[in-house]
Amino acid sequence: ADISTTLAGVKLPNLLFNASGVCCQTEADLKLMVESESGSLITKSATFEQRDGNPSPRYTPLPGGIGSINSMGLPNEGYEYYLNYAKNYDYSSKKPLFISLSGLSLADNVKMCEAFVAADLPCVLEINYSCPNVPGKPQMGYDLEAMEHSLSVLAPIIKKPFGIKLPPYFDIAHFDQAAAVFNKFDNLAFVTCINSVGNGLAIDFETEEALIKPKDGFGGLGGLMVLNTALANVNAFHRRLPGKQVIGVGGVVSGKEAFLHVLAGASAVQIGTQLKEEGPGVFARIAKELSDIMVAKGYKTLEDFRGKVKTL
Numbered sequence: 001a002d003i004s005t006t007l008a009g010v011k012l013p014n015l016l017f018n019a020s021g022v023c024c025q026t027e028a029d030l031k032l033m034v035e036s037e038s039g040s041l042i043t044k045s046a047t048f049e050q051r052d053g054n055p056s057p058r059y060t061p062l063p064g065g066i067g068s069i070n071s072m073g074l075p076n077e078g079y080e081y082y083l084n085y086a087k088n089y090d091y092s093s094k095k096p097l098f099i100s101l102s103g104l105s106l107a108d109n110v111k112m113c114e115a116f117v118a119a120d121l122p123c124v125l126e127i128n129y130s131c132p133n134v135p136g137k138p139q140m141g142y143d144l145e146a147m148e149h150s151l152s153v154l155a156p157i158i159k160k161p162f163g164i165k166l167p168p169y170f171d172i173a174h175f176d177q178a179a180a181v182f183n184k185f186d187n188l189a190f191v192t193c194i195n196s197v198g199n200g201l202a203i204d205f206e207t208e209e210a211l212i213k214p215k216d217g218f219g220g221l222g223g224l225m226v227l228n229t230a231l232a233n234v235n236a237f238h239r240r241l242p243g244k245q246v247i248g249v250g251g252v253v254s255g256k257e258a259f260l261h262v263l264a265g266a267s268a269v270q271i272g273t274q275l276k277e278e279g280p281g282v283f284a285r286i287a288k289e290l291s292d293i294m295v296a297k298g299y300k301t302l303e304d305f306r307g308k309v310k311t312l
Ligand SMILES: CC(C)(C)CCc1c(C(=O)O)[nH]c(=O)[nH]c1=O
Pocket: 021, 045, 070, 071, 072, 073, 074, 075, 102, 128, 130, 131, 132, 195, 196, 220
């Protein structure tokens, strides 16, 4: 079956790629992504300066394959590293390149976006709105006024179609309010739902210790346990953002969850925890599983079932 897709006007040979943060911090990581069967790749969220991030252990899978917890702390090589990578990228490779930016301030996001716009490259920007806000205020994705102000500055600078990475929302009023902001920006072409479910806490029963070191053990939750929250966010924004697309991420461990994300409305699907645990071979496996599911159900293309979840 045909699992290709078009995102922000760019053709992806298949709908699968990595979630920003996994297998994408260094050129060696990105090379593994280029060589994998993914349809695309995205870089680790970049800040203006290089960052080491938090002390380890800062990521761990959770027992029983239910998911993962992380508090990486935005380790990255600094935006110029990824700008240079984007300048040298082989865009004839059919595998489009996405760049994630997560400035620690609006000023940093402006400087990074201006640099990428000046370079005039075919890569697509995904702005990470789980980025920190001013201390004492919630992350940008949960501060709608700050997020709208940020978009009103960045969208005109970027000019081309771009996307934003969003934290999960859990209240219908928040879906409505967030969508009302996003619908104000014509070149906001897609939203990526969801980032990790914020500030979970994993504790080892035997040792009675938190599993990760940073933030007293508090960290973002990913993997199978966030699937149903992810599907809800994908479908909520698919319904509320006519003319825009949704990238689904959260809980994709097989072709089945990728199928469900498309049924919920996703135009592309990112994989985080399962990629971290299984490695880049996950793309070939899930692409085949999804294609087999489509054949079994009689679907030829993703358009045959995208967003067609049935209500009762
Ligand atoms: C959580 C932040 C450090 C503010 C942003 C980077 C990030 C991280 C991270 O680098 O800790 N982990 C995630 O699961 N999602 C993210 O967006």
